Amino acid sequence: MTSLDDAMNIKEDIIQWRRALHRIPETGLILPKTAAYVKAQLDEMGIPYETFEGHSGILAMIGDPARGKTIALRADMDALEIQEETGVTFASENDKMHACGHDAHTATLLGAAKLLKRRDADLKGCVKLIFQPAEEGPGGAAPMVRDGVLENPKVDAIFAMHVYNLENAKIPGMIGLRHGTMFASDDQLYLKITGKGGHGSAPHETVDPIVISAQVILALQNIISREVKPSSPAVLTIASLNAGRGTTNIISDSAEMLGTIRTLSFETRAFVLQRIEEIVAAVTKGFRADYELRFFDSYPPVINDRDVTNIFLESARKVISEDDIIMLGDSLMGGEDAAFFFEKVPGTYFLLNTVMPIDGIVYPIHNSKFMLDDSVLYKGAAVLVQAAMDAM
Ligand SMILES: [Zn+2]
Ligand SMILES: [Zn+2]
CATH class of the missing domain: 3.40.630.10 (Zn peptidases)
Structure with missing residues (x-):
């Protein structure tokens, strides 16, 4: 049988x-x-x-x-x-x-x-x-x-x-x-950018985490479009961005984001994760902010x-x-x-x-x-x- x-x-x-x-x-x-x-x-x-x-x-x-x-x-x-x-x-x-x-x-x-x-x-x-x-x-x-x-x-x-x-x-x-x-690799990202809060009318007295977050998010997309080999697919999505106090005139102290990274090989995965860390470090340093970056729930x-x-x-x-x-x-x-x-x-x-x-x-x-x-x-x-x- x-x-x-x-x-x-x-x-x-x-x-x-x-x-x-x-x-x-x-x-x-x-x-x-x-x-x-x-x-x-x-x-x-x-x-x-x-x-x-x-x-x-x-x-x-x-x-x-x-x-x-x-x-x-x-x-x-x-x-x-x-x-x-x-x-x-x-x-x-x-x-x-x-x-x-x-x-x-x-x-x-x-x-x-x-x-x-x-x-x-x-x-x-x-x-x-x-x-x-x-x-x-x-x-x-x-x-x-x-x-x-x-x-x-x-x-x-x-x-x-x-x-x-x-x-x-x-x-x-x-x-x-x-x-x-x-199946792709699957890594979750947590990123907190810490600046210095203050009055919305006096940005020069603050380090605005929202503007820096915007720069970071755009810079990260360059990894996918400019740095990863086009024949090696990779996805980087920032799915949540949390900052501000729901007002029009307070610059907040910090911003937090969550995202996910998908790649199809061990090599591309290691490269993307490393470049995320480097870019976050460089952009936040350039704009006088601090950061905390964590990858979690990671599947190869x-x-x-x-x-x-x-x-x-x-x-x-x-x-x-x-x-x-x-x-x-x-x-x-x-x-x-x-x-x-x-x-x-x-x-x-x-x-x-x-x-x-x-x-x-x-x-x-x-x-x-x-x-x-x-x-x-x-x-x-x-x-x-x-x-x-x-x-x-
Ligand atoms: Zn399922
Ligand atoms: Zn399932």
Whole structure:
């Protein structure tokens, strides 16, 4: 029996798991109900697992590392602070929502677990199933890496999947991927510029943080337009600027801003972050102001490894037809904290098209009406199982 036939037989299980998880969305690092649900399914399948201090991540293991390589399959389990408006029968029972489809990722990985457990005796190595919390923030992958989930036995390759409304794929069940960067790096910026407040009629007695902020913001855009190689995409957005006291005649003491930086390579990322610091330092010094600059919630880019991705493509072709595999032209500028796993272990991240219109309209992820077609998740499970077995 092929992985796809195998997976088709548990299609309804995966749908049922996904819908059960969809009702109980939880956010952040601690996901008590979600983790309890996953553990209950693993218990029923007879799969041993490990849990950790400080977060709800779960590491399950199938097979034996003594027989060969160790392959990791990763799913995120967390939801978003969004009130669901889909009107489906299995809608969220609280004020959060699985609007990024992580319920589907968790259910798909449970499906893969069930299929792999059945083949336990024939596995030529070991599979680690990583169920992680807090992908949407503050990040659950980095703590799990620190907890050693990629060690003992050391993971040789990793695979991960995200449901998606794939642009050129009209049919649910198609997959999309690319060699190289799948997801951009994602760094958040906090910048405070401190000048000297005073009367609006006497600017010479002050150091005006608003005028200096304007100079800084424009100068920073020169990094993108004049300093980064045009063939290496980068985005720098200052999304918030807070200054002043809501009056017309008081020059404030300081201004604060928040922004985000996206790049597609480790090199460009390091360059942009370094130039931000240098430009902020130079412009504020030039205008006699001080600054405080911090980068936080930083995710590296997710880069698909060439060799592992070639193996993955062979595996995918065994499970779904060549026509249903789309090689993507562009990377996604969104961040994905699976990057902390991919930074340590070569892997392939792919997208599963699960487009599902509501009243004729396709809503994107992170929308309160986002819905996905869970009848094709078994295909994702089949691809994960095949890739894990072939990569061993
Ligand atoms: Zn998301
Ligand atoms: Zn997501």
